[in-house]
Amino acid sequence: MSHPTDTPTVPAPAPIGDAPSRYFVTSFGCQMNVYDGERMGEMLSAQGMQAAATREEADLVILNTCHIREKAVARVYSDIGRLKREDGSKPMIAVAGCVAQAEGEEIARRARSVDIVVGPQAYHRLPQLIEQARTGQPAIDTDMPAVTKFGALPARTKQPRPTAFLTVQEGCDKFCTYCVVPYTRGAEISRPFADLVDEAKALVDGGVREITLLGQNVNAWAGTDGKGRPQGLDGLIEVLAELPGLERIRYTTSHPNDMTDGLIAAHRDIDKLMPYLHLPVQSGSDRILKAMNRSHNAASYLAIIDKVRRSRPDIALSGDFIVGFPGETEADFEATLDIVRAANYAQAYSFKYSPRPGTPAADMEDQISAQIMDERLQRLQELLGAQQHAFNAATVGKRTRVLLERQGRKDGQLVGKSPWLQSVHVIDPAARLGDLIDVEIVSAGPNSLEGLSLQLVTA
Numbered sequence: 405m406s407h408p409t410d411t412p413t414v415p416a417p418a419p420i421g422d423a424p425s426r427y428f429v430t431s432f433g434c435q436m437n438v439y440d441g442e443r444m445g446e447m448l449s450a451q452g453m454q455a456a457a458t459r460e461e462a463d464l465v466i467l468n469t470c471h472i473r474e475k476a477v478a479r480v481y482s483d484i485g486r487l488k489r490e491d492g493s494k495p496m497i498a499v500a501g502c503v504a505q506a507e508g509e510e511i512a513r514r515a516r517s518v519d520i521v522v523g524p525q526a527y528h529r530l531p532q533l534i535e536q537a538r539t540g541q542p543a544i545d546t547d548m549p550a551v552t553k554f555g556a557l558p559a560r561t562k563q564p565r566p567t568a569f570l571t572v573q574e575g576c577d578k579f580c581t582y583c584v585v586p587y588t589r590g591a592e593i594s595r596p597f598a599d600l601v602d603e604a605k606a607l608v609d610g611g612v613r614e615i616t617l618l619g620q621n622v623n624a625w626a627g628t629d630g631k632g633r634p635q636g637l638d639g640l641i642e643v644l645a646e647l648p649g650l651e652r653i654r655y656t657t658s659h660p661n662d663m664t665d666g667l668i669a670a671h672r673d674i675d676k677l678m679p680y681l682h683l684p685v686q687s688g689s690d691r692i693l694k695a696m697n698r699s700h701n702a703a704s705y706l707a708i709i710d711k712v713r714r715s716r717p718d719i720a721l722s723g724d725f726i727v728g729f730p731g732e733t734e735a736d737f738e739a740t741l742d743i744v745r746a747a748n749y750a751q752a753y754s755f756k757y758s759p760r761p762g763t764p765a766a767d768m769e770d771q772i773s774a775q776i777m778d779e780r781l782q783r784l785q786e787l788l789g790a791q792q793h794a795f796n797a798a799t800v801g802k803r804t805r806v807l808l809e810r811q812g813r814k815d816g817q818l819v820g821k822s823p824w825l826q827s828v829h830v831i832d833p834a835a836r837l838g839d840l841i842d843v844e845i846v847s848a849g850p851n852s853l854e855g856l857s858l859q860l861v862t863a
């Protein structure tokens with residue numbers, strides 16, 4: 405591991421390559437990577453570089469990678485290969501994100517065209533790493549400094565769009581036995597209250613109307629407010645909800661053990677907090693949950709859902725599932741189907757177990773065959789798909805409010821999100837992106853809704 409702030413014992417070699425002037429960032433994986441990718445871009449812009457419209461036009465390409473499953477990692481190496489141009493030249497290539505953290509120098513050894521390897525806690529040092537890479541030596545920085553990157557990054561620039569992410573918490577101390585995140589993102593840290601309020605204000609001043617608070621365990625966020633009082637995520641949401649111009653607040657991803665009564669009550673008391681909760685359970689089998697080191701069981705999970713629904717009856721519940729964890733029997737898998745039936749999801753993500761190097765589960769006996777995993781995943785997804793379609797269908801005939809986020813594929817069509825995070829397609833020549841409009845839902849598909857515009861609520 406080396407980083408450019410180390411005191412040099414020998415004079416640094418002079419740069420031989422040209423300084424890159426146009427960058428392009430591709431982010432894979434979770435929303436936090438999307439957020440990190442934006443902040444890298446803003447930092448490089450603040451240094452005088454420009455964002456390129458395409459990869460081909462860039463002389464610095466940053467692959468902001470995901471290590472969560474094997475497939476995501478394989479994608480990085482095939483992407484690196486594809487960056488070579490027809491004339492044999494290539495842009496400066498930086499591998500950032502969780503693969504960079506997990507594989508470090510190994511990447512530069514395996515893929516010689518990589519110039520920079522930078523972990524998710526070190527990307528504020530990209531400008532120095534670029535300088536170092538210009539000498540022809542790969543620049544590698546996978547440090548997890550005690551002082552977080554956030555203080556070293558420039559303030560947010562204006563975001564010309566209605567929604568934005570805001571990382572409030574990072575890292576994980578939970579050590580689920582299948583998961584790489586505690587190793588790639590490090591220990592749980594919460595960003596300070598005042599910094600978050602300032603960043604949210606900057607986003608709203610730039611035109612953002614909906615903020616999604618991000619964290620690997622976002623509901624473990626803890627801080628101290630301006631009056632010196634300890635606060636949890638609900639306290640932060642309460643203060644953000646007072647920002648004029650901010651219309652909607654969401655948060656993701658939550659851990660069942662950090663679902664406090666205060667946060668559950670916030671779903672009842674704070675209008676701007678949207679009725680949507682992503683609360684992964686992973687499995688419905690207590691035996692498997694124990695082997696996963698989840699520290700909750702199926703009954704305690706369902707009890708939390710029950711409490712949340714009493715607080716906010718229309719909440720849209722979302723979750724994550726892993727099928728084929730080592731030792732999972734047919735009975736264990738059926739317990740997962742049972743918990744899905746009991747919880748009733750509006751939307752969910754489900755994955756085949758992927759052994760990750762260095763995690764305890766990767767060394768467990770009784771790994772499940774690909775064929776069984778495929779079959780279980782299909783059965784689970786059929787059930788989850790039916791629940792999602794039913795949730796969508798139940799909104800037909802209802803009036804709801806939509807925040808318009810992007811152009812649709814059809815002429816004049818706009819796409820927005822309902823409070824329950826469903827995509828809603830509308831045609832309304834008077835509406836613009838960023839508007840909140842009232843619609844009547846006229847039809848529902850498995851993945852989206854069709855809305856009839858009723859009126860403009862706020863422009």
Ligand code: 5AD
Nearest residue numbers: 582583684724725726755756757758
């Ligand atoms: N294999 C499969 N899925 C995984 N996830 C995390 N680690 C693994 C793994 N090794 C899933 C979990 C988590 C989501 C982000 O990714 O469901 O909640």
Ligand code: SF4
Nearest residue numbers: 433434470471472502
């Ligand atoms: Fe992927 Fe997890 Fe890293 Fe996000 S935190 S980029 S999901 S490995």
